[in-house]
Amino acid sequence: MNLPKIAIVGRPNVGKSSLFNRIVGARRSIVEPSSGTTRDRLHADIRWKGKGLTIIDTAGFEGTRHGDMAELVLKQIRKGIEEADIIFFVTDGIAGIAPQDRELSSMLRRTSKRIYLIVNKVDNESDMQKTLEFFELGLGEPYAVSAMHGRGIERLCNDLAKGMEKYAMKNIPELVSPVRRSLSNGVKAAIIGRPNVGKSSYLNYILSEERVIVHPTAGTTRDAVDTNFNYKDREYVLIDTAGIRHSAKIEEAADFYGSVRSKEAVKRCDVAMVLLDGPEGLTRDDARIIDLCLEEGKALVIAVNKWDLVKESMEMSKYDGRLKEGMRVIRNFPVVFTSAKTGRNVKASLDVIWSVYEKYRIIIQSDKLAETLKSLNKTPEIINKRIKFKYLIQEGAMPPRFILGVKGAKGLSENLKRFVENFFRMAYDFEGTPIRIRFNL
Template sequence: MDSGGTMARVAIVGRPNVGKSTLFNRLIGKRLALVDDTPGVTRDRREGQARIADLRFTVIDTAGLEDAGPQSLEGRMREQTDLAIAAADVILFVIDARAGVMPADQAYGELLRRSSHPVIVLANKAEGRAGDMAAMEAYSLGLGEPITFSAEHGQGLDALYDMLKAAIDALASKDPAADATEDGTPDPDAPETDAPAEDEEGPGRTRPVQVAVVGRPNAGKSTLINRLLGEERMLTGPEAGITRDSIAVDWEWRGRAFRLIDTAGMRRKAKVQEKLERMSVGESIRALKFAEVVVVTIDATVPFEKQDLHIIDLVVREGRAMVIALDKWDLVKDPEGTLKALREMATRLLPQIRGVQMIPVSGLTGRGLDRLLEAVVKSVESWSTRVSTGRLNRWFHDAITRHPPPAVSGRRIKLRYITQAKTRPPHFIAFCSMPEEMPEAYKRYLINGLRDTFDLGGVPIRLTLRKGDNPYA
């Protein structure tokens, strides 16, 4: 099932704080999921591509199994775990060998025995001989032979490989034609799992557009992503700060591939006291750095708070393309007047990203989502724009003629020519006689001219001034 066909899906389940996220990180070979001694760190389900030797599969990290009412946060977390179990091919049931089999383990073991999926029991945290003794207790779950395991140290991976391979091979033998057509011939349109991603930009691009959704806590980021996906993929609710990990989901819109990354809400640094929240915010910043486009989600009922401006400034400093989603627009009483006022505020408060697209949306009703995605596509194309040197210098000559640079100590700064050094974000180099004397206001004039002339709204622009060589020196 993992070779040539659809990858098997393996869900990791168990009580809170038994080491599920540590196991997830071990299997994918990266520290992707947040890990802490605090129970209940994981809330959303997260997927990753795992590998043990030659065995490849999709692994799903889940929230700890807990009994709770369906409307509570824990109950909604449990619902996400149930969805992961239903979608999985194999279940890894993790228990804490040092704590032994708890009543909750027995209850969830009974639940898993009734499911149709193969279940592998991992007695985790079983370092040393004491762990071996404790692992034997896991036989009482009635789910077969447990594996004595340590996710922290990688102990027991060989046994896990053997049991997983047997389970996956058994599944593949039941469905030998995962990527075949009805007559048994291979499907020419089936995806090749090992095909390299293409890096080109523009219409021919096949690599997913990396889109990070960031904002203050409770701005509606997860609700917005759920509405885009058309399913309750992210945990949502009235409580602020529900999302802790940065969760990436692959998705397609109008034939274009996207990777949507939901992030934890970012509060002001002074307010972030707990270690876990610091880790969550660190993950959000990391997701922002690896994104191509950042959708800054702002609560339209309380727009442009100080923290919103800090987040936007961070995106600009990182050089990412940006779109502002004015979320909760369904709660705005005067849409036309509010939008006009917000655009005026953006012009005044965000000179560093002039022309950024602001799209009114509602994650609750689905309003404006197509316009938001159109803005994302346009933004990433502007971010990747390369302007020919000829066009640049024709504009440059006109700009200097209309508004020459100022004189410094009686000597006028001479601007010679301009070229584009990089894209993503656009980076231009202008050669002049006294770069260190150039006023910031004139640099802003040039940057705004570049933005307006070459349609680079909502994209950070880098402009470096460099002294040209004197041919007579």
């Protein structure tokens, strides 16, 4: 059973994202005092007073203006309203009623949705009189709140819970918990890359809808957008991120926060899929992003996107060779050639993500570890060094981590350590995942 959905709508900079974050209880959406910071629809599941629901944060409504970006943003807002059961219409108590408020209220009155009119930035009792003019919008009594300080939020949520009886959500713990359990067994995959390499187009092709805005302007996505997705009976949480820029190239505060949020997405994902711009090839910024993923110990898939724009004379195997020659560290990670525009290999890349995820979380049985230890000690490289490995223990997964006991050596060369790592990779087919080996001397 789907949870009822609430869409938070309003013009730019009235505090929609602050309200979203206050209700969700985490800084999931970027809050920055400039208009137009949120552009995509963000979703989060919450529970209040035993009632479960999905909160949707939307972009700022700036009227039915013309222009590519304005029309794309408006399209996202309309989709948020359409998929929602309940609307939180947020206004600004300090600025008062603006023309966009009147236009949006007119649009909302034509729907059959339950609408909660919210006057934000009412920080104290003396500001309450500012809410009176909002009765003009014809949407009933407004809720006076301060999303920044939490004032009025509990009353709003309590009234919301009372009004949700028609959704028969009395058994919500049984409804929400299986979702949590199924997602915990799935893979969190972050779609990472420089601005404008096609991350949102990739996600939209998979979902067969424009859940996030696609626009040829670099930096269109600024939040890390989580999307739950089922493919071949496997649970995925796909995280679309803002483009990660080198610090010297960041000009706006929202771009800075978006880049930070993307790096946080890397920390909480299981698999990082780094998209490259096929025609441009591997850049220094791409290399920095890949290094970030590996430093965080994440499984990694390289997707060479926009393959439809690469010269026909370029063969995949040749491109793959040049790529791994340019950055030797990625030799242990799979490369898939995709086109988010045509769909080539986009869904096939989900199989690759799942494959490396299974290796990333693998727990190897002790008898197999014993066989690996025995085989390792028989290799000429180890015999010639006159050392012996006494024991092999797996101490954890995600990524796989091992302890290898060493006898007959005060230290091991980096070459020998690399040999042992490669031996493990061949023994267990660890393509796509970093591995950690601790040598106990």
